[in-house]
Amino acid sequence: MKFSKSQAFAAALVAANAVNAHTMFSNFYVDGLDQGDATCVRMSNNPSQATFPIAGITSEDMACGVNGKNGVARVCKANSDSTLTFEFRAWSNDASKGMLDISHKGPCAMYLKKVSSAVDDGATGNGWFKIWDEGYNESKKQWCTERLITEENGRLSIKLPAGLQGGYYLARPELLALHAADKGDPQFYTGCAQIYLESSGNKVPAETVSIPGHVQYGQKAVSFNIWRWPGMDLPYPNPGPSVAALVDGSSSASVSSDQIEGQRPADCIMENGNWCGKEVPSYSTQDGCWKAGQNCWDQADVCWKSAPPTGGKGCDLWGKYCESLNNQCRDKNWNGPPNAGKDMTPKHTTIQLGGVVGTRSGPTAAANPAPVASASATSSADAPEYTSEAAASSEPTSAAASSPAYTYVAPSSEAASSAAAPASTSLSFSTIAPEAPATTENPWARYHTVVETVVVTEVEYVTQYHKRHARHFGQKY
Numbered sequence: 007m008k009f010s011k012s013q014a015f016a017a018a019l020v021a022a023n024a025v026n027a028h029t030m031f032s033n034f035y036v037d038g039l040d041q042g043d044a045t046c047v048r049m050s051n052n053p054s055q056a057t058f059p060i061a062g063i064t065s066e067d068m069a070c071g072v073n074g075k076n077g078v079a080r081v082c083k084a085n086s087d088s089t090l091t092f093e094f095r096a097w098s099n100d101a102s103k104g105m106l107d108i109s110h111k112g113p114c115a116m117y118l119k120k121v122s123s124a125v126d127d128g129a130t131g132n133g134w135f136k137i138w139d140e141g142y143n144e145s146k147k148q149w150c151t152e153r154l155i156t157e158e159n160g161r162l163s164i165k166l167p168a169g170l171q172g173g174y175y176l177a178r179p180e181l182l183a184l185h186a187a188d189k190g191d192p193q194f195y196t197g198c199a200q201i202y203l204e205s206s207g208n209k210v211p212a213e214t215v216s217i218p219g220h221v222q223y224g225q226k227a228v229s230f231n232i233w234r235w236p237g238m239d240l241p242y243p244n245p246g247p248s249v250a251a252l253v254d255g256s257s258s259a260s261v262s263s264d265q266i267e268g269q270r271p272a273d274c275i276m277e278n279g280n281w282c283g284k285e286v287p288s289y290s291t292q293d294g295c296w297k298a299g300q301n302c303w304d305q306a307d308v309c310w311k312s313a314p315p316t317g318g319k320g321c322d323l324w325g326k327y328c329e330s331l332n333n334q335c336r337d338k339n340w341n342g343p344p345n346a347g348k349d350m351t352p353k354h355t356t357i358q359l360g361g362v363v364g365t366r367s368g369p370t371a372a373a374n375p376a377p378v379a380s381a382s383a384t385s386s387a388d389a390p391e392y393t394s395e396a397a398a399s400s401e402p403t404s405a406a407a408s409s410p411a412y413t414y415v416a417p418s419s420e421a422a423s424s425a426a427a428p429a430s431t432s433l434s435f436s437t438i439a440p441e442a443p444a445t446t447e448n449p450w451a452r453y454h455t456v457v458e459t460v461v462v463t464e465v466e467y468v469t470q471y472h473k474r475h476a477r478h479f480g481q482k483y
């Protein structure tokens with residue numbers, strides 16, 4: 007079968023409209039333990055654009071992403087020998103849809119910034135140091151992003167450098183997609199995890215850099231042409247500074263105090279992102295019962311309004327709890343709440359760690375210490391698929407049709423399963439990732455097939471490829 011060039015080009019434009027599968031740092035794990043969607047993670051608060059690349063490398067969003075100057079309530083604890091895992095998703099609220107379209111080729115890095123408060127620090131400016139990076143593996147002919155996409159389920163796992171000083175840190179994974187870099191548009195993806203490092207170590211970075219500012223337009227690393235004919239201009243120098251040398255810090259500063267901010271509240275009985283549901287007031291009268299239900303729905307409202315782009319699975323479960331309380335009132339069971347104070351948060355799952363990287367670096371860091379051996383790594387093929395935490399442990403029956411006093415109009419459970427917010431809140435999750443493909447079929451694959459059946463010159467192919475990978479239509483940057 008033969009296609010004309012214009013037919014192929016039309017197909018390319020259709021595809022470009024349909025697919026803009028970018029990515030976002032969505033979820034954080036400590037030693038494989040899932041901390042919960044968005045828990046301890048600074049991310050964009052705009053569900054429809056949360057996966058977009060950073061506006062430009064001079065933007066303050068380069069530090070911790072859009073909205074990244076604002077801390078979140080929770081700070082996750084790690085130990086000096088912990089492995090941290092950063093999960094990237096193409097769909098902010100659905101890990102099953104993959105990490106990123108394979109067209110996004112480029113390096114990755116991990117930065118830390120020691121801060122006095124992981125919640126209050128504004129993230130931008132000096133203090134950042136690189137602990138690891140990975141660019142292009144010439145023998146494998148593989149970019150770091152390709153490894154994460156094809157071998158790691160979108161999860162970047164890194165073992166912390168040994169002996170790091172204890173205290174609060176922001177941990178910043180960085181991906182760079184180079185498909186339009188030679189056109190002046192290097193596309194960075196980042197976000198930050200707020201961590202408390204429990205460590206008696208004394209190591210501090212010998213030097214730090216400012217973000218934004220750690221990369222500059224025009225540098226080879228951010229203007230590299232991955233489409234160059236007849237081949238790339240290797241070696242590829244990774245962007246940013248070398249992996250920081252670690253030196254002994256002052257001994258007084260090495261004394262680490264206990265974590266005093268961002269802990270999970272002891273009375274938290276449901277989590278969603280950085281939100282916690284608290285038990286409703288106890289009651290022994292009909293009036294008290296309905297008031298407790300209202301208290302519950304008021305909390306649900308806050309949950310949905312604060313729900314991050316990763317969605318509201320915990321809010322949905324909380325709403326079911328509120329329905330169950332209302333049912334108690336209807337059944338004239340006016341003593342409660344039942345199981346007062348019981349933590350209803352679904353058990354956090356533990357993933358099997360895939361390829362764990364240690365502190366090592368690519369060509370920009372030739373002067374740095376020898377690579378640290380990586381932690382025992384298991385085959386990534388063994389890594390389990392992401393399992394949803396939404397499995398309801400205590401699924402109450404749905405509310406009866408009649409709505410007595412104090413009853414909030416709850417979202418239907420069907421709508422909630424796709425992270426839809428109650429109609430009465432301002433946040434609608436139906437707007438999540440409107441640009442993402444409607445089917446699981448990869449339209450790029452089809453596009454490539456079409457192109458291959460047409461005789462196109464290298465230049466034309468590259469031109470079409472760039473159109474395909476242009477930023478969103480209508481995206482202002």
Ligand SMILES: *[C@@H]1O[C@H](CO)[C@@H](O)[C@H](O)[C@H]1NC(C)=O
Nearest residue numbers: 140142143144145146147368
């Ligand atoms: C490139 O990949 C090969 C094969 O997985 C690996 O042995 C090698 O260490 C990698 N090179 C670098 C520089 O990471």
Ligand SMILES: [Cu+2]
Nearest residue numbers: 026027028110
């Ligand atoms: Cu993209």
